[in-house]
Amino acid sequence: MAKSMRDLQVGENLGESRWVKVDQALIDQFADCTRDRQWIHVDEERCREESPYGQPIAHGFLALSLLPGLLYELISPPEDGYALINYGLEQVRFLEAVRSGDEIRLEAMLESIQQKSSGTLYRINCAARINHREKPALAAALLVLCAELKQ
Template structure:
C-alpha cells in the first residue's frame, strides 16, 4: 500500500518494496541499452574462471535505475493533478555487488521536505537490500519533486 506524500513526516520510514530478481537476461538487456558490455556483466564462462564472484554481476547503475520504480510502490502523489518527478540523486554509494540471480528490494525513509517554486521536493534515503545479505547493494538519497500538473 502506498503512502501519500502529503501525509508524510520527516524521519518517517516509508517501508519496503517487493523483491525484484536481477537475472542474467535483465543484466544483458541493461548492457545492451547502455552499451556497457564489460565481461564482468555478460560473459558467464569467463566470470566462472576469473571473477572473484564466480558469476556475472549486475551493473551498479542497473540497481540504481530500479529505485524510482520501487519507490513508487511505497509513495504516491497527493492527488490526480500531481506528478512525481525524478529531481536528482545525492550521496550514491555502491556497497555490494549484485550477482546474477540475486533479489533486491528498496528500503526507504523520508529525510527532508523543501518547498520550491515548482513544487515540493522530497529527499528520500534509500537502500537497495540484497536478499540474504547483510550489506546493501547501494545507498543513495533520491530527490523527488511533487509538482502540480497544469493544463
C-alpha cells in the same frame, strides 16, 4: 499500498518494496541499452573462470535505476493533477555487488521536505538490500519532486 506524499512526515520510515530478481536476462538488456557490455556483466563463462564473484554481476547503475520504480510502490502523488519527478541523486555509494540471480528491494526513509517554486522536494534516504546478505547493494538519497501539472 502506497502512501500519499501529502501525508508523509520528515523522519518517517516509508517501508520496504517487494523483492525484484536481477537475473541475467535483465543484466543483458541493461548492457545492450547502455552499451556497457563489460565481460564482468555479460560473459558467464569468463566470470566462472576469472571473476572473484564466480558469476556475472549487475551494473551498479542497473540497481540504481530500479530504485524509482520501487519507491513508487511505497509513495504516490497526493491526487490527480500531480506527478512525481526524479529530481536528482546525492551521496550514491555502491557497497556490494549484485550477482546474477540475486533479489533486491528498496528500504526508504523520508529525510526532508522543501518547498520550491516548481513543487515540493522530498529527500528520501534509500538502501537497496540484497536478499540473504548483510551489506546493501547501494545507498543513496533520492530527490523526488512532487509537481502540480498544468491544467
